[in-house]
Amino acid sequence: MAKTDSLTIDxxxxxxxxxxxxxxxLNASDKAEIKADAADPKTLWVxxxxxxxxxxxFDFKCTYVDSREVKVEFVDVEVEGRNADERTTVIQTLIDDYVRHIHECAQQLHALTSN
Structure with a gap:
């Protein structure tokens, strides 16, 4: 029987x-807000x-694939409350950086999520 490695934390x-x-x-000047996904206990909104x-x-959907691995999806970017063109080099670079930071955060929480 295969061992299932699922997320068990509240x-x-x-x-x-x-x-x-x-x-x-994150960079010291950046601010982040984390929210639970009401429909999926394994998903957070960043x-x-x-x-x-x-x-x-920026908005990202972060879903735990198992107790260690997260799938990060870019959802949206706005500039001063208006939708922004996500295809620009600056925004693509920021998206890549934030996806990496979100993965780093998940790694730092392994001790908590892999119980």
Whole structure:
């Protein structure tokens, strides 16, 4: 029988752990907000606001594939509250950076998520 490696932590505890940890992997001026997905206990929504970078805000969907691995999907980017063209080099670079930071945050929480 194969061992299943699924996420067993309470979603609210996970949100709180992410909220505490994500600032440690982001740039000091960036702000992040983590929200639980009401429909899926393995999914978190990550909203990042880039202070001092033209007021960009990014939304990502972060889903735990198992207790260690997360799948990060870019959802949206806005500039000063309006949709922005995500195909620009600057925005693509920021998206790549934030996806990497989100993965780093998940790695830092392995001890919590792999119980």
């Amino acid at each position: 979603q609210q505890q996970l949100v709180e752990a992410w909220q505490r940890t994500i600032p440690t992997v 909203h990042i606001v880039t202070e001092g970078r033209n007021g960009y805000s």
